[in-house]
Amino acid sequence: MKKLLLGTSALVAAGLFSHGALAQTATTDTPVQFKIGGQYYAGVGAFVQQDDSPGDVAYKREPISAQDYFLIRFIGSTTFSNGITAGVWTRLNAFSAPFGTTSTANGYQSSNNTVIKDSYLYLKNAAVWGEFRLGDDSDVRRNVATGNNAGAANGDGNLGANSASLQWLNTPVYNFTTLNLDGRGTKAAYYSPTVAGFQLGLSFTPDKGGGHTYGPGNVGDNSGLTDRITNGLTPSLQNNESAYDYWSVSGQWSGTVGPVKAVGTLGYSTASRKCGVSSNITTALGTAAGPVNCSILGAGGTQNADPQVYNAGMQLDYGPFELGADYEQTQAIPGGVINGGGLGQATAFNAAGAATTFAFKTNEMISKNIDLNLSYTVGAIRLGAEWSRGIYEGITGDANVKRAGTEDEIQVGGTYTVGPGVALIGFVQEALYDAGGAYVPLASGAQNIYAKDSNSTALIFETSLKF
Numbered sequence: 001m002k003k004l005l006l007g008t009s010a011l012v013a014a015g016l017f018s019h020g021a022l023a024q025t026a027t028t029d030t031p032v033q034f035k036i037g038g039q040y041y042a043g044v045g046a047f048v049q050q051d052d053s054p055g056d057v058a059y060k061r062e063p064i065s066a067q068d069y070f071l072i073r074f075i076g077s078t079t080f081s082n083g084i085t086a087g088v089w090t091r092l093n094a095f096s097a098p099f100g101t102t103s104t105a106n107g108y109q110s111s112n113n114t115v116i117k118d119s120y121l122y123l124k125n126a127a128v129w130g131e132f133r134l135g136d137d138s139d140v141r142r143n144v145a146t147g148n149n150a151g152a153a154n155g156d157g158n159l160g161a162n163s164a165s166l167q168w169l170n171t172p173v174y175n176f177t178t179l180n181l182d183g184r185g186t187k188a189a190y191y192s193p194t195v196a197g198f199q200l201g202l203s204f205t206p207d208k209g210g211g212h213t214y215g216p217g218n219v220g221d222n223s224g225l226t227d228r229i230t231n232g233l234t235p236s237l238q239n240n241e242s243a244y245d246y247w248s249v250s251g252q253w254s255g256t257v258g259p260v261k262a263v264g265t266l267g268y269s270t271a272s273r274k275c276g277v278s279s280n281i282t283t284a285l286g287t288a289a290g291p292v293n294c295s296i297l298g299a300g301g302t303q304n305a306d307p308q309v310y311n312a313g314m315q316l317d318y319g320p321f322e323l324g325a326d327y328e329q330t331q332a333i334p335g336g337v338i339n340g341g342g343l344g345q346a347t348a349f350n351a352a353g354a355a356t357t358f359a360f361k362t363n364e365m366i367s368k369n370i371d372l373n374l375s376y377t378v379g380a381i382r383l384g385a386e387w388s389r390g391i392y393e394g395i396t397g398d399a400n401v402k403r404a405g406t407e408d409e410i411q412v413g414g415t416y417t418v419g420p421g422v423a424l425i426g427f428v429q430e431a432l433y434d435a436g437g438a439y440v441p442l443a444s445g446a447q448n449i450y451a452k453d454s455n456s457t458a459l460i461f462e463t464s465l466k467f
Helices: 002-026 140-144
Strands: 033-050 064-079 085-094 114-125 130-136 186-191 198-205 243-257 260-273 308-318 321-331 345-349 355-359 366-378 381-393 404-419 422-434 454-466
Touching: 140 198, 140 243, 140 260, 140 308
Parallel strands: none
Antiparallel strands: 033 064, 033 454, 064 085, 085 114, 114 130, 130 186, 186 198, 198 243, 243 260, 260 308, 308 321, 321 366, 345 355, 366 381, 381 404, 404 422, 422 454
Protein backbone atom coordinates (compact mmCIF):
# COMPACT_ATOMS: atom_id res chain seq x y z
CA MET A 1 0.00 0.00 0.00
CA LYS A 2 2.83 2.39 0.90
CA LYS A 3 4.55 1.73 -2.45
CA LEU A 4 1.28 2.33 -4.29
CA LEU A 5 0.77 5.67 -2.54
CA LEU A 6 4.32 6.76 -3.29
CA GLY A 7 3.94 5.79 -6.92
CA THR A 8 0.65 7.67 -7.20
CA SER A 9 2.17 10.74 -5.56
CA ALA A 10 5.08 10.67 -7.97
CA LEU A 11 2.73 10.53 -10.98
CA VAL A 12 0.68 13.45 -9.64
CA ALA A 13 3.82 15.48 -8.95
CA ALA A 14 5.17 14.75 -12.42
CA GLY A 15 1.90 15.91 -13.92
CA LEU A 16 1.94 19.13 -11.93
CA PHE A 17 5.53 19.94 -12.81
CA SER A 18 5.02 19.16 -16.50
CA HIS A 19 1.90 21.34 -16.53
CA GLY A 20 3.90 24.15 -14.91
CA ALA A 21 6.65 23.77 -17.49
CA LEU A 22 4.20 23.95 -20.37
CA ALA A 23 2.51 26.96 -18.81
CA GLN A 24 5.86 28.68 -18.37
CA THR A 25 6.75 28.35 -22.06
CA ALA A 26 3.37 29.70 -23.12
CA THR A 27 3.02 32.65 -20.73
CA THR A 28 4.39 36.15 -20.62
CA ASP A 29 4.71 36.06 -16.82
CA THR A 30 7.96 37.50 -15.47
CA PRO A 31 9.98 36.27 -12.47
CA VAL A 32 10.37 38.24 -9.25
CA GLN A 33 12.14 41.55 -9.82
CA PHE A 34 14.17 43.09 -7.00
CA LYS A 35 14.52 46.74 -6.03
CA ILE A 36 16.17 48.53 -3.14
CA GLY A 37 14.76 51.24 -0.91
CA GLY A 38 15.01 52.49 2.61
CA GLN A 39 14.99 55.38 5.01
CA TYR A 40 17.62 57.23 7.00
CA TYR A 41 16.84 59.00 10.25
CA ALA A 42 19.23 61.23 12.16
CA GLY A 43 18.80 63.75 14.93
CA VAL A 44 20.31 65.86 17.69
CA GLY A 45 18.74 66.39 21.08
CA ALA A 46 19.76 68.93 23.73
CA PHE A 47 18.47 68.73 27.29
CA VAL A 48 17.75 72.26 28.48
CA GLN A 49 16.58 70.90 31.85
CA GLN A 50 16.92 67.55 33.59
CA ASP A 51 17.20 66.06 37.07
CA ASP A 52 20.88 65.17 37.25
CA SER A 53 21.79 65.16 40.93
CA PRO A 54 23.56 62.09 42.41
CA GLY A 55 21.08 59.21 42.36
CA ASP A 56 19.08 60.56 39.40
CA VAL A 57 18.92 58.56 36.19
CA ALA A 58 20.53 61.48 34.29
CA TYR A 59 23.43 61.91 36.73
CA LYS A 60 26.69 62.54 34.80
CA ARG A 61 24.93 62.07 31.45
CA GLU A 62 25.89 64.24 28.50
CA PRO A 63 23.06 66.77 27.89
CA ILE A 64 23.58 66.74 24.08
CA SER A 65 23.22 63.59 22.00
CA ALA A 66 23.27 62.67 18.30
CA GLN A 67 21.59 59.50 17.04
CA ASP A 68 20.82 57.84 13.72
CA TYR A 69 18.76 54.92 12.44
CA PHE A 70 19.15 53.43 8.96
CA LEU A 71 16.73 51.05 7.25
CA ILE A 72 17.61 49.32 3.98
CA ARG A 73 14.84 47.37 2.26
CA PHE A 74 15.31 44.70 -0.40
CA ILE A 75 11.94 44.16 -2.04
CA GLY A 76 10.97 41.84 -4.86
CA SER A 77 7.61 40.90 -6.36
CA THR A 78 5.76 39.96 -9.51
CA THR A 79 2.12 39.42 -10.39
CA PHE A 80 1.27 36.50 -12.66
CA SER A 81 -1.51 36.33 -15.21
CA ASN A 82 -3.55 34.17 -12.83
CA GLY A 83 -3.77 37.10 -10.39
CA ILE A 84 -1.36 35.70 -7.80
CA THR A 85 1.45 37.96 -6.55
CA ALA A 86 4.68 36.38 -5.31
CA GLY A 87 7.26 38.40 -3.43
CA VAL A 88 9.99 38.66 -0.86
CA TRP A 89 10.71 41.34 1.73
CA THR A 90 13.99 41.83 3.61
CA ARG A 91 14.88 44.72 5.89
CA LEU A 92 18.35 45.51 7.17
CA ASN A 93 18.81 47.78 10.19
CA ALA A 94 22.16 49.57 10.32
CA PHE A 95 23.16 51.58 13.39
CA SER A 96 26.02 53.97 13.99
CA ALA A 97 28.12 51.45 15.94
CA PRO A 98 27.88 48.31 13.78
CA PHE A 99 30.34 46.27 15.85
CA GLY A 100 28.30 46.44 19.05
CA THR A 101 27.32 43.25 20.88
CA THR A 102 23.99 41.71 19.92
CA SER A 103 21.59 40.98 22.77
CA THR A 104 18.70 38.53 22.37
CA ALA A 105 17.81 38.18 26.04
CA ASN A 106 14.57 40.19 25.84
CA GLY A 107 13.55 40.01 22.21
CA TYR A 108 15.09 43.35 21.30
CA GLN A 109 18.24 43.87 19.32
CA SER A 110 21.09 45.89 20.78
CA SER A 111 21.03 49.57 19.89
CA ASN A 112 24.50 49.25 18.39
CA ASN A 113 24.53 46.58 15.72
CA THR A 114 23.66 45.85 12.12
CA VAL A 115 21.10 43.10 11.67
CA ILE A 116 18.52 41.70 9.27
CA LYS A 117 15.29 42.55 11.06
CA ASP A 118 12.64 41.12 8.71
CA SER A 119 12.95 38.54 5.96
CA TYR A 120 9.98 36.66 4.53
CA LEU A 121 8.32 35.51 1.32
CA TYR A 122 4.66 35.85 0.48
CA LEU A 123 1.95 34.76 -1.93
CA LYS A 124 -1.25 36.74 -2.21
CA ASN A 125 -4.42 37.28 -4.14
CA ALA A 126 -5.89 40.02 -2.01
CA ALA A 127 -9.36 39.94 -3.55
CA VAL A 128 -9.84 36.15 -3.56
CA TRP A 129 -8.04 34.29 -0.75
CA GLY A 130 -5.81 36.87 0.93
CA GLU A 131 -2.09 36.60 1.70
CA PHE A 132 0.24 33.96 3.16
CA ARG A 133 3.66 34.81 4.61
CA LEU A 134 6.50 32.57 5.77
CA GLY A 135 9.68 33.86 7.39
CA ASP A 136 10.92 36.35 9.97
CA ASP A 137 8.33 39.07 10.51
CA SER A 138 6.42 40.80 13.29
CA ASP A 139 3.22 39.10 14.41
CA VAL A 140 -0.08 40.14 12.84
CA ARG A 141 -1.17 42.11 15.91
CA ARG A 142 1.88 44.35 15.76
CA ASN A 143 1.82 44.67 11.96
CA VAL A 144 -1.70 46.07 11.79
CA ALA A 145 -1.52 48.22 14.95
CA THR A 146 -2.29 51.83 14.10
CA GLY A 147 -2.48 55.06 16.04
CA ASN A 148 1.15 55.63 16.94
CA ASN A 149 2.00 56.26 13.27
CA ALA A 150 -0.58 59.03 13.01
CA GLY A 151 -0.48 62.66 14.06
CA ALA A 152 2.28 64.24 16.10
CA ALA A 153 4.96 66.46 14.60
CA ASN A 154 6.13 63.93 12.03
CA GLY A 155 3.59 61.14 11.43
CA ASP A 156 6.25 58.45 11.62
CA GLY A 157 6.26 55.65 14.19
CA ASN A 158 10.07 55.54 14.19
CA LEU A 159 10.17 59.05 15.65
CA GLY A 160 8.34 60.81 18.46
CA ALA A 161 7.14 59.99 21.96
CA ASN A 162 6.10 56.43 21.18
CA SER A 163 9.15 54.99 19.46
CA ALA A 164 12.01 52.61 20.17
CA SER A 165 14.12 53.91 17.27
CA LEU A 166 15.24 57.46 18.11
CA GLN A 167 14.72 58.51 21.72
CA TRP A 168 15.99 61.34 23.88
CA LEU A 169 14.83 60.33 27.35
CA ASN A 170 16.83 60.50 30.54
CA THR A 171 14.16 58.61 32.46
CA PRO A 172 14.14 54.97 33.66
CA VAL A 173 11.61 53.70 31.07
CA TYR A 174 10.26 54.54 27.62
CA ASN A 175 6.73 54.17 26.28
CA PHE A 176 5.94 51.85 23.40
CA THR A 177 2.55 50.56 22.23
CA THR A 178 3.68 47.87 19.77
CA LEU A 179 5.67 45.33 21.76
CA ASN A 180 6.96 42.46 19.62
CA LEU A 181 6.30 39.47 21.87
CA ASP A 182 7.94 36.82 19.68
CA GLY A 183 10.95 38.92 18.64
CA ARG A 184 10.18 38.44 14.91
CA GLY A 185 10.78 34.70 15.15
CA THR A 186 10.29 32.59 12.03
CA LYS A 187 6.55 32.24 11.57
CA ALA A 188 3.63 31.45 9.32
CA ALA A 189 1.10 34.26 8.89
CA TYR A 190 -2.17 34.70 7.05
CA TYR A 191 -4.18 37.83 6.21
CA SER A 192 -7.73 37.38 4.92
CA PRO A 193 -9.26 39.26 2.00
CA THR A 194 -10.83 42.59 2.95
CA VAL A 195 -14.62 42.28 3.02
CA ALA A 196 -16.73 45.38 3.67
CA GLY A 197 -13.62 47.02 5.09
CA PHE A 198 -12.83 44.17 7.52
CA GLN A 199 -9.69 42.04 7.50
CA LEU A 200 -8.49 39.30 9.87
CA GLY A 201 -4.94 38.09 10.53
CA LEU A 202 -3.42 35.04 12.23
CA SER A 203 0.23 34.12 12.86
CA PHE A 204 2.07 31.29 14.61
CA THR A 205 5.71 31.13 15.77
CA PRO A 206 6.99 27.82 17.23
CA ASP A 207 10.08 29.42 18.78
CA LYS A 208 11.10 33.07 18.69
CA GLY A 209 14.74 32.13 18.13
CA GLY A 210 13.73 31.19 14.59
CA GLY A 211 14.24 28.17 12.40
CA HIS A 212 17.64 29.05 10.99
CA THR A 213 19.35 25.68 10.95
CA TYR A 214 22.25 24.49 8.84
CA GLY A 215 20.80 21.16 7.78
CA PRO A 216 21.46 17.67 9.18
CA GLY A 217 24.12 17.65 11.85
CA ASN A 218 23.29 21.18 12.98
CA VAL A 219 24.18 21.76 16.63
CA GLY A 220 21.38 23.38 18.56
CA ASP A 221 18.20 25.27 17.78
CA ASN A 222 20.10 28.45 16.89
CA SER A 223 17.82 30.26 19.32
CA GLY A 224 20.16 33.08 20.18
CA LEU A 225 23.85 33.53 20.75
CA THR A 226 24.07 31.40 23.89
CA ASP A 227 21.99 28.37 22.90
CA ARG A 228 23.98 25.12 22.70
CA ILE A 229 21.26 22.50 22.96
CA THR A 230 21.98 19.36 20.92
CA ASN A 231 18.57 17.71 20.84
CA GLY A 232 17.72 17.97 17.16
CA LEU A 233 16.85 20.49 14.50
CA THR A 234 13.38 21.46 15.70
CA PRO A 235 12.89 23.92 18.58
CA SER A 236 13.62 22.29 21.92
CA LEU A 237 11.69 22.87 25.12
CA GLN A 238 15.08 22.95 26.84
CA ASN A 239 16.64 25.83 24.87
CA ASN A 240 17.30 29.22 26.41
CA GLU A 241 14.05 30.80 25.25
CA SER A 242 11.47 31.74 27.89
CA ALA A 243 8.38 30.62 25.95
CA TYR A 244 7.28 28.76 22.85
CA ASP A 245 4.23 28.39 20.55
CA TYR A 246 3.57 32.10 20.08
CA TRP A 247 0.37 32.96 18.27
CA SER A 248 -1.38 36.21 17.43
CA VAL A 249 -4.70 37.29 15.98
CA SER A 250 -5.66 40.68 14.57
CA GLY A 251 -8.70 42.44 13.18
CA GLN A 252 -8.98 45.76 11.40
CA TRP A 253 -11.58 47.88 9.67
CA SER A 254 -10.96 50.74 7.27
CA GLY A 255 -13.51 52.92 5.55
CA THR A 256 -15.18 56.32 5.55
CA VAL A 257 -17.75 57.81 7.86
CA GLY A 258 -19.07 60.84 6.06
CA PRO A 259 -16.05 63.04 5.32
CA VAL A 260 -13.83 61.13 7.78
CA LYS A 261 -11.42 58.38 6.74
CA ALA A 262 -11.11 55.86 9.57
CA VAL A 263 -9.00 52.84 10.51
CA GLY A 264 -9.54 50.75 13.63
CA THR A 265 -7.51 47.77 14.85
CA LEU A 266 -7.63 45.09 17.56
CA GLY A 267 -5.02 42.46 18.38
CA TYR A 268 -4.01 39.76 20.84
CA SER A 269 -0.78 37.77 21.28
CA THR A 270 0.19 35.00 23.68
CA ALA A 271 2.60 32.08 24.12
CA SER A 272 3.21 29.04 26.31
CA ARG A 273 5.37 29.88 29.30
CA LYS A 274 8.44 27.78 30.16
CA CYS A 275 9.36 29.18 33.59
CA GLY A 276 13.04 29.11 34.53
CA VAL A 277 15.09 27.69 31.66
CA SER A 278 18.81 28.07 31.07
CA SER A 279 20.99 27.07 28.14
CA ASN A 280 23.11 23.91 27.90
CA ILE A 281 20.55 21.82 29.80
CA THR A 282 20.61 18.26 28.53
CA THR A 283 18.56 16.53 31.23
CA ALA A 284 14.85 15.86 30.91
CA LEU A 285 12.39 18.61 31.71
CA GLY A 286 11.15 18.53 35.29
CA THR A 287 14.16 16.70 36.73
CA ALA A 288 16.22 18.20 39.52
CA ALA A 289 18.86 19.42 37.09
CA GLY A 290 16.33 20.61 34.55
CA PRO A 291 14.18 23.75 34.35
CA VAL A 292 12.41 25.06 37.42
CA ASN A 293 9.08 23.44 38.25
CA CYS A 294 6.51 26.11 37.45
CA SER A 295 3.94 24.74 39.86
CA ILE A 296 6.02 25.37 42.99
CA LEU A 297 5.50 28.82 44.48
CA GLY A 298 8.85 30.45 45.06
CA ALA A 299 10.57 28.16 42.54
CA GLY A 300 9.01 29.58 39.42
CA GLY A 301 5.41 29.61 40.58
CA THR A 302 5.44 33.41 40.61
CA GLN A 303 6.27 33.38 36.90
CA ASN A 304 4.18 30.55 35.50
CA ALA A 305 1.47 32.48 33.65
CA ASP A 306 1.50 32.58 29.86
CA PRO A 307 2.55 36.01 28.53
CA GLN A 308 -0.21 38.06 26.90
CA VAL A 309 -0.43 41.30 24.91
CA TYR A 310 -3.61 43.21 24.05
CA ASN A 311 -3.69 46.10 21.58
CA ALA A 312 -6.30 48.49 20.18
CA GLY A 313 -5.85 51.55 18.00
CA MET A 314 -7.53 53.93 15.61
CA GLN A 315 -6.69 56.69 13.15
CA LEU A 316 -9.07 59.39 11.87
CA ASP A 317 -8.33 61.72 8.93
CA TYR A 318 -10.55 64.75 8.38
CA GLY A 319 -9.26 67.16 5.79
CA PRO A 320 -5.98 68.59 7.11
CA PHE A 321 -6.52 67.09 10.58
CA GLU A 322 -5.25 63.69 11.71
CA LEU A 323 -6.01 62.04 15.06
CA GLY A 324 -4.43 58.83 16.29
CA ALA A 325 -4.81 56.71 19.42
CA ASP A 326 -3.17 53.44 20.45
CA TYR A 327 -3.42 51.32 23.61
CA GLU A 328 -1.46 48.25 24.62
CA GLN A 329 -1.51 46.09 27.74
CA THR A 330 1.05 43.43 28.57
CA GLN A 331 1.06 40.92 31.41
CA ALA A 332 3.13 37.97 32.61
CA ILE A 333 6.02 38.96 30.35
CA PRO A 334 8.98 36.62 31.09
CA GLY A 335 11.67 38.35 33.10
CA GLY A 336 9.47 41.24 34.16
CA VAL A 337 8.68 44.47 32.38
CA ILE A 338 10.50 44.39 29.05
CA ASN A 339 9.87 48.07 28.35
CA GLY A 340 11.77 49.28 31.36
CA GLY A 341 13.53 46.49 33.22
CA GLY A 342 13.17 47.43 36.86
CA LEU A 343 13.82 45.51 40.07
CA GLY A 344 10.60 43.56 40.52
CA GLN A 345 9.05 43.08 43.96
CA ALA A 346 11.23 43.39 47.02
CA THR A 347 10.82 40.21 49.09
CA ALA A 348 13.38 40.81 51.86
CA PHE A 349 14.83 43.83 53.67
CA ASN A 350 17.76 44.26 56.07
CA ALA A 351 17.65 45.92 59.50
CA ALA A 352 18.23 49.35 57.94
CA GLY A 353 15.16 48.93 55.73
CA ALA A 354 17.11 48.46 52.47
CA ALA A 355 15.80 45.91 49.97
CA THR A 356 18.03 42.86 49.66
CA THR A 357 16.07 40.34 47.54
CA PHE A 358 13.77 40.84 44.54
CA ALA A 359 11.41 38.62 42.54
CA PHE A 360 9.62 39.16 39.23
CA LYS A 361 6.02 38.18 39.98
CA THR A 362 5.08 38.23 36.34
CA ASN A 363 1.75 36.53 37.03
CA GLU A 364 0.61 39.67 38.79
CA MET A 365 2.40 42.47 36.96
CA ILE A 366 0.59 44.43 34.23
CA SER A 367 1.98 47.22 32.07
CA LYS A 368 -0.24 49.70 30.21
CA ASN A 369 0.76 52.12 27.45
CA ILE A 370 -1.38 54.70 25.69
CA ASP A 371 -0.56 57.19 22.93
CA LEU A 372 -2.69 60.12 21.70
CA ASN A 373 -1.67 62.48 18.92
CA LEU A 374 -3.15 65.22 16.76
CA SER A 375 -1.76 67.05 13.74
CA TYR A 376 -2.68 69.74 11.22
CA THR A 377 -1.11 69.90 7.76
CA VAL A 378 -1.06 72.90 5.45
CA GLY A 379 1.11 72.71 2.34
CA ALA A 380 4.60 71.52 3.25
CA ILE A 381 4.10 72.26 6.97
CA ARG A 382 2.77 69.77 9.49
CA LEU A 383 2.14 70.82 13.10
CA GLY A 384 1.44 68.29 15.80
CA ALA A 385 1.23 67.37 19.45
CA GLU A 386 1.62 63.95 21.09
CA TRP A 387 1.15 62.55 24.58
CA SER A 388 1.98 59.05 25.72
CA ARG A 389 1.67 57.43 29.14
CA GLY A 390 3.16 54.20 30.42
CA ILE A 391 2.16 52.53 33.69
CA TYR A 392 4.63 49.85 34.83
CA GLU A 393 3.74 47.68 37.79
CA GLY A 394 6.35 46.03 39.97
CA ILE A 395 9.49 47.85 38.79
CA THR A 396 10.24 50.05 41.80
CA GLY A 397 11.49 47.35 44.19
CA ASP A 398 8.59 47.95 46.56
CA ALA A 399 7.12 45.13 48.65
CA ASN A 400 3.77 45.88 46.98
CA VAL A 401 4.01 44.36 43.48
CA LYS A 402 1.09 46.53 42.32
CA ARG A 403 2.95 49.76 42.96
CA ALA A 404 3.53 51.29 39.53
CA GLY A 405 5.96 53.77 38.06
CA THR A 406 4.34 56.16 35.57
CA GLU A 407 6.02 57.76 32.56
CA ASP A 408 4.44 60.72 30.72
CA GLU A 409 5.98 61.97 27.49
CA ILE A 410 4.70 65.15 25.82
CA GLN A 411 5.88 66.54 22.49
CA VAL A 412 4.91 69.61 20.48
CA GLY A 413 6.52 70.49 17.16
CA GLY A 414 6.37 70.56 13.39
CA THR A 415 7.69 69.10 10.14
CA TYR A 416 8.76 70.84 6.95
CA THR A 417 8.75 68.66 3.84
CA VAL A 418 11.69 69.82 1.76
CA GLY A 419 10.74 67.59 -1.17
CA PRO A 420 9.50 64.05 -1.88
CA GLY A 421 10.88 61.79 0.82
CA VAL A 422 12.90 64.48 2.63
CA ALA A 423 11.65 66.05 5.87
CA LEU A 424 13.02 68.29 8.62
CA ILE A 425 11.46 67.89 12.07
CA GLY A 426 11.78 69.97 15.23
CA PHE A 427 9.98 69.67 18.55
CA VAL A 428 10.08 70.23 22.29
CA GLN A 429 9.78 67.20 24.55
CA GLU A 430 8.90 66.94 28.23
CA ALA A 431 9.40 63.60 30.00
CA LEU A 432 7.98 63.08 33.50
CA TYR A 433 8.58 59.92 35.54
CA ASP A 434 6.60 59.39 38.78
CA ALA A 435 7.80 56.52 40.98
CA GLY A 436 4.37 56.32 42.63
CA GLY A 437 5.53 56.22 46.24
CA ALA A 438 8.38 56.36 48.72
CA TYR A 439 11.98 55.69 47.75
CA VAL A 440 13.16 52.08 48.18
CA PRO A 441 16.87 51.92 49.10
CA LEU A 442 19.09 49.08 47.89
CA ALA A 443 21.37 47.24 50.28
CA SER A 444 24.14 47.31 47.67
CA GLY A 445 24.36 51.07 47.93
CA ALA A 446 23.52 51.51 44.24
CA GLN A 447 20.87 54.06 43.40
CA ASN A 448 17.37 52.74 42.67
CA ILE A 449 16.41 54.93 39.69
CA TYR A 450 13.04 53.15 39.35
CA ALA A 451 11.93 54.36 42.78
CA LYS A 452 12.93 58.00 42.26
CA ASP A 453 10.97 60.70 40.41
CA SER A 454 12.71 62.34 37.45
CA ASN A 455 11.94 64.72 34.61
CA SER A 456 13.66 66.35 31.65
CA THR A 457 13.03 68.86 28.87
CA ALA A 458 14.70 68.47 25.48
CA LEU A 459 14.91 70.43 22.23
CA ILE A 460 15.13 67.95 19.36
CA PHE A 461 15.93 68.33 15.67
CA GLU A 462 15.58 65.37 13.31
CA THR A 463 15.74 64.66 9.62
CA SER A 464 14.26 61.81 7.60
CA LEU A 465 15.22 60.80 4.05
CA LYS A 466 13.37 58.10 2.10
CA PHE A 467 14.76 56.54 -1.05
